[in-house]
Amino acid sequence: MNDYQLYIDGEFCEASDSGRFDTTNPATGEVWATAPAATEADVDRAVRAAHRAMTTGEWASMTATMRGRLLYRLADLVAENAHWLGEVETTDSGKLAAETRAQSAYVADYYRYYAGLADKIQGDTLPIDKPDLHVFTTRDPIGVVAAIVPWNAEMFLTATKVGPALAAGNAVVIKASEIAPAPLLEFARVLDQVGFPPGVVNLLTGFGEPCGRALTSHPMVSKVAFTGGVDTARQIVASTAHNLAPVSLELGGKSPILVFDDADLDGAVNGAVAGNFGASGQSCVAGSRVLVQVGIHDRFIAELVRRSEAIRIGDPLADDSQMGPLATRAQRDRIEAVVAESIAQGAVLHTGGSRPEGLDAGWYYRPTVLGCPNQEVTCTRVELFGPVMSVVSFETEADAVAMANDTEFGLAAGIFSSDASRVHRVARSVRAGIVWVNTYRAISPIAPFGGFGNSGSGREAGVDAIGEFTRTKTVWINTSEQPMANPFTIR
Ligand code: NAD
Numbered sequence: 001m002n003d004y005q006l007y008i009d010g011e012f013c014e015a016s017d018s019g020r021f022d023t024t025n026p027a028t029g030e031v032w033a034t035a036p037a038a039t040e041a042d043v044d045r046a047v048r049a050a051h052r053a054m055t056t057g058e059w060a061s062m063t064a065t066m067r068g069r070l071l072y073r074l075a076d077l078v079a080e081n082a083h084w085l086g087e088v089e090t091t092d093s094g095k096l097a098a099e100t101r102a103q104s105a106y107v108a109d110y111y112r113y114y115a116g117l118a119d120k121i122q123g124d125t126l127p128i129d130k131p132d133l134h135v136f137t138t139r140d141p142i143g144v145v146a147a148i149v150p151w152n153a154e155m156f157l158t159a160t161k162v163g164p165a166l167a168a169g170n171a172v173v174i175k176a177s178e179i180a181p182a183p184l185l186e187f188a189r190v191l192d193q194v195g196f197p198p199g200v201v202n203l204l205t206g207f208g209e210p211c212g213r214a215l216t217s218h219p220m221v222s223k224v225a226f227t228g229g230v231d232t233a234r235q236i237v238a239s240t241a242h243n244l245a246p247v248s249l250e251l252g253g254k255s256p257i258l259v260f261d262d263a264d265l266d267g268a269v270n271g272a273v274a275g276n277f278g279a280s281g282q283s284c285v286a287g288s289r290v291l292v293q294v295g296i297h298d299r300f301i302a303e304l305v306r307r308s309e310a311i312r313i314g315d316p317l318a319d320d321s322q323m324g325p326l327a328t329r330a331q332r333d334r335i336e337a338v339v340a341e342s343i344a345q346g347a348v349l350h351t352g353g354s355r356p357e358g359l360d361a362g363w364y365y366r367p368t369v370l371g372c373p374n375q376e377v378t379c380t381r382v383e384l385f386g387p388v389m390s391v392v393s394f395e396t397e398a399d400a401v402a403m404a405n406d407t408e409f410g411l412a413a414g415i416f417s418s419d420a421s422r423v424h425r426v427a428r429s430v431r432a433g434i435v436w437v438n439t440y441r442a443i444s445p446i447a448p449f450g451g452f453g454n455s456g457s458g459r460e461a462g463v464d465a466i467g468e469f470t471r472t473k474t475v476w477i478n479t480s481e482q483p484m485a486n487p488f489t490i491r
Pocket of ligand 1: 149151152157175177207208209211212216227229232233235249252253284285383411456
């Protein structure tokens with residue numbers, strides 16, 4: 001049993017009231033580690049440590065180039081520990097080790113990207129419209145950043161916040177999810193080896209109440225970077241009424257994958273499988289509404305069912321598994337209920353819809369394909385965060401675009417077509433922050449990531465992310481030989 005500790009002000013410690021919670025291996029259903037449940041007092045200590053680190057001492061006076069060097073060192077340490085970090089993530093979340101190991105290794109590239117950007121964050125000299133004034137801008141760190149992440153890709157979602165936040169000179173308090181917190185607790189051990197001054201990065205584990213609420217409403221927090229569900233986002237926005245901290249939100253989705261008659265069938269099926277059964281469908285960008293043109297529909301379904309039934313479900317640590325369990329029992333219960341409700345509303349079960357045989361321990365669920373008569377059926381409207389694909393057919397390109405945009409969300413969209421003009425038309429018309437054409441689920445530190453509508457606001461990754469963690473300062477310098485004159489007129 002691993003009994004982890006919080007990481008506050010450069011030291012590992014217990015929660016102030018010694019409270020702890022269990023964390024479970026979804027592949028076995030057994031508790032394998034415990035983590036501290038941070039209290040309001042722990043939150044206050046972490047935020048004050050971050051504030052002190054930002055405003056006084058070594059971090060506050062460090063050059064941007066030096067900050068970049070520390071981020072390069074963090075990247076190297078993440079790369080060295082990627083295998084181990086990936087396995088811990090798999091044990092705690094049930095996500096396939098093949099994916100968590102590779103993703104942890106790739107996370108190092110996110111830190112490298114922001115290490116390189118640290119000393120390229122610069123302002124402008126302004127050609128001001130008045131004599132005897134030299135006016136320039138700087139991009140200042142915004143302040144203490146609260147970085148709140150869910151359980152489904154923690155190393156990655158932490159890097160997209162911590163990388164740009166530190167590059168810009170901020171200090172950070174990370175709050176891990178109460179579901180599968182272990183990878184970030186291991187990450188704290190990596191952070192501790194980097195050489196950041198104490199308080200620059202702090203890591204808390206705990207629940208939305210009190211830990212998340214206390215963090216997001218803390219008067220010394222200047223920015224909240226959140227990834228998670230829409231209901232939590234609403235609570236966070238309400239909490240930030242206290243400190244008026246700007247909030248960036250990376251939320252869920254019900255992303256469409258549009259498959260046109262002229263698409264390459266194999267490529268489109270691969271896209272739908274990757275978009276729905278990769279990570280057991282527990283992905284914010286899951287392409288869980290697959291809209292298929294009538295001419296290719298029946299062939300698409302036949303191939304999709306064949307491919308779905310060949311997926312090897314099993315131990316997420318095993319090299320030959322292609323799909324692991326869901327992260328929680330509650331998650332599987334909800335999916336079972338929505339699938340049953342959708343079938344009662346007229347959806348046709350093409351495959352799946354049940355637990356796999358022989359995997360009784362753990363929270364496994366078969367890859368499921370539901371044919372839906374329209375987009376009123378529940379499974380086409382709610383984010384399921386599981387291996388459930390809803391397929392709806394369409395007649396024309398205009399129908400496809402209208403159906404794709406008929407959602408409260410707007411995170412991602414996939415387009416499968418061999419017609420270049422159509423691809424451009426549809427990419428322009430689809431309301432989504434990320435559009436993948438003849439591919440799906442590709443990401444990069446260089447490419448901005450984020451959504452429209454209830455999928456959130458703000459952008460992570462890419463140069464854009466620096467803007468989320470800086471504020472422009474404008475400096476006016478009187479260059480005339482005369483002292484400032486009449487105080488009652490504006491110059
Ligand atoms: P969640 O919203 O339940 O929890 C996310 C985090 O918020 C956790 O750390 C939780 O403890 C914390 N939290 C809960 N209540 C809080 C409060 N009142 N104040 C502050 N923090 C609070 O999300 P989840 O179920 O763990 O994760 C799944 C969701 O995350 C899905 O909707 C998924 O689509 C979304 N997600 C989005 C992206 C993206 O980049 N757009 C990426 C991954 C996941």
